[in-house]
Amino acid sequence: MLTKLYKKVLGYASHRYATPILCVIAFIEASFFPIPSDLLVIAMGLAKPKKAIWYALYCTIFSVIGGVAGYMIGMFFWEHLSGFFFQYIMDPEVFEWVRVLYENNAFFTIFISGYTPIPYKIFTISAGVFGISLQIFITASVLGRSLRFFLFGIMIYFYGDRARAWIQKHIQRILVISSCIFIAIFVLFKIYF
Numbered sequence: 477m478l479t480k481l482y483k484k485v486l487g488y489a490s491h492r493y494a495t496p497i498l499c500v501i502a503f504i505e506a507s508f509f510p511i512p513s514d515l516l517v518i519a520m521g522l523a524k525p526k527k528a529i530w531y532a533l534y535c536t537i538f539s540v541i542g543g544v545a546g547y548m549i550g551m552f553f554w555e556h557l558s559g560f561f562f563q564y565i566m567d568p569e570v571f572e573w574v575r576v577l578y579e580n581n582a583f584f585t586i587f588i589s590g591y592t593p594i595p596y597k598i599f600t601i602s603a604g605v606f607g608i609s610l611q612i613f614i615t616a617s618v619l620g621r622s623l624r625f626f627l628f629g630i631m632i633y634f635y636g637d638r639a640r641a642w643i644q645k646h647i648q649r650i651l652v653i654s655s656c657i658f659i660a661i662f663v664l665f666k667i668y669f
């Protein structure tokens with residue numbers, strides 16, 4: 477089912493309403509949708525490389541707005557949705573792990589979840605549940621999501637078709653390596669400052 481949905485989402489890249497579709501997918505992906513919106517950013521950018529940065533911007537804005545919606549779902553509807561959440565999205569042990577991450581450093585946790593392939597929606601909803609500062613949530617989300625989407629948008633803008641094969645081959649590696657770099661910088665910052 478997800479493969480079919482994935483192909484359908486990529487099919488929207490050439491649709492005449494691709495940009496509004498991207499905005500909707502970015503919004504709902506941050507709240508509850510299972511397909512990463514960066515796939516559509518990449519596909520649309522490769523179709524029109526000179527608009528790739530704009531697509532990254534739209535995706536960032538609507539993803540953060542969708543993240544705020546996820547935050548509100550967690551804050552106001554958790555009592556009613558927790559059973560569904562634990563049955564279909566993640567188990568209570570992972571939820572407890574997320575709580576500990578927030579206790580250690582909410583900003584960094586949100587930033588990393590916004591940037592990496594970790595399902596962002598888990599962190600948007602749980603941020604609302606745990607009462608993370610909305611200002612911290614939005615700031616970290618803007619930075620993390622911008623970095624994620626603009627990384628591809630800028631590469632595609634400047635390298636076009638040459639970027640396509642490279643991105644498709646190395647997308648997971650790019651995100652994991654750069655996440656490790658950010659974690660190392662954070663640890664060094666905590667140790668020395």
